[in-house]
Amino acid sequence: MVGRMWEWLRGKTALVDAFLAAPVALMSLPGFVGGSYGVPVVQYIVLTVALLAPMVLRRTFPRTVFAVVALVSGVQCAAGIVPVPANMAVLMGLYTVTAGFTLRWGVAAALVVEIGAVMASYRYPEGGADRRYTFVMLTVVTAGVWLLGLHMRTRRAYLRSLEERAERLERERDAEVKMAMAAERASIARELHDVVAHNVSVIVVQADGASYAIEHDVGRARQALEAISTTGRYALGEMRRLLGVLREGDDAGAYAPQPGVADLDDLVGQVRASGLPVTFEVEGTPPELSQGRQLTVFRIVQEALTNTLKHGGPRASALVRLRYGGDAVEVRVEDDGRGAAAPGGDGRGHGLVGMRERAAVYGGTVRAEPRAGGGFGVLARIPTGEDESAERSFRNG
Known part of the structure; x- marks a missing residue:
């Protein structure tokens, strides 16, 4: 309720300004009936x-209103009419100009009011002591109003900078989210390529x-159909898992974990069942590997064997060797197929x-290239030092 009223008032500046000028108008009411300030009623x-009318x-x-009330006050002083409560409109105009415009405009408005203070100190009081007191008092009031307007202008500029910064950060956040989404979709596209290419092959x-x-041989045909x-x-399960990542607001339950090094035996067995002889060797002691590195090793082996199935020829065989040592895992996949003679076997595939x-x-x-003695070879080296350091830190607490 309060928020809606505030939004409504923000669009009614004249009404708000009239409301803010109302206290000065109330202070001026006694003079309307009896000339309480020594000024004839009509003149008052x-x-x-x-x-007060320009205050609406x-x-x-703001600058036009300040100029009008300053001019009226100047004419009043020149005519010798004593000050009235409505003369506070000059200070209200000074505050508005200082708070809403540049420092140059604020200083100019303050100088105009200060000139009026000098005129008032010489025009109204009688005697040097009263004249100095009036000038100092008016100068202090003018300086106070000017400083208040300057403070408000600085505060508004600070709030605007905070709003602009918040908007900029929000735009940057949205851009980062879009970039992350694009990277995730690119990763999913690579995953789909690996899954589909291998299993379709x-x-x-x-x-x-x-x-x-x-x-x-009906038995072998049945075995092939079962495979x-x-x-x-x-392949269908893998595709559902990957494409499920793209569903927004779809709670489809837990998906199967990403394949890792432990799943290489099943992958090699699947390729063997398709008719490609594969030798699988492991050298060294496997270190603690993150899921991302395990997935990278798995996909490299999968893609290399898929290429052998597609391009190696009917009598090709393959060797898969993992070697753990130092701060890296080395993945070597070699075959004795067509090599450079195979179509698409130039190492430029997606x-x-x-x-x-x-x-x-x-x-x-x-490094992926045809072998000198025939066939094709893939050699990958994945650093593991970060995973081992993280594991030691975890164990040491």
Whole structure:
């Protein structure tokens, strides 16, 4: 309720200004009936209206209103008419100009009022002592009003700077959120590429095998179809998990964890079932690896074996070797297939680019190129020092 009223009042500046000038008008009421300030009633009414009526537009036309009330007060002083309560409109105008405009305008308005103080000190009191007292008093009041307006102007500028900073931070936050969303979608796109490319390659190889064996070896054909079914279900589950990340406000429950180094045995077994002989070797003691590094190792092996399935040829075989040592894990995947003679086997595919991007996230490198003796090789090196340091810190408390 109060908030709505405040918003309504913010659009009614004339009404608010009239309300703020009301106390001065109330102070002026006694003079309307008896000339309490030694001024004839008609003259008093004209002077009061001339000084207070412009106050209704004080914030709409602040400099014009100040000029009008200062001029009226100057004419009043020159005519010898004693001050009335409505003369406080000059101080109200001084405050408005100082608070709403530059320092130059505030100083100019203060000088105008100070000139009026000099005129008043020489015009009204009789005797040197009273003249000095009047001048000092008016100067102090003028300085106080001017400092109050200056303080308000500084405060408003500070609040505006805070609002601008908050808006800027909000825009930067929105930009960072959009960048994070774009990065996440790029990561999901790489994940989808790895999942789809690998599993579709396995399905194609198994389907080809089943079509050849269906007339001569029904058992092998059935085995191939079962492998196609299993691979298809796995690929569908992976795609649902990845695409579920993009659903906004959809609580679809917990998804399966990301694959890691422990899942390489299943991956190698799946590739073997598709007809590609794979040798899997591990050297050294596996260190503590973060889930992100494990996923990177898994996807590099998966992409390399997928390329062998697609480009290695019917009699190709592959070697997968993980070597843990020092502060890095080395991933080597080699095959004895077509190598440079294979179409698309020049190391410029999107999958190999994805390998390099994944490794680069952790400061690693990937080299993929045809081997000198035939076939194709992928060598990746992923630093593990940060994970080991974090694990030691965790254990040491």
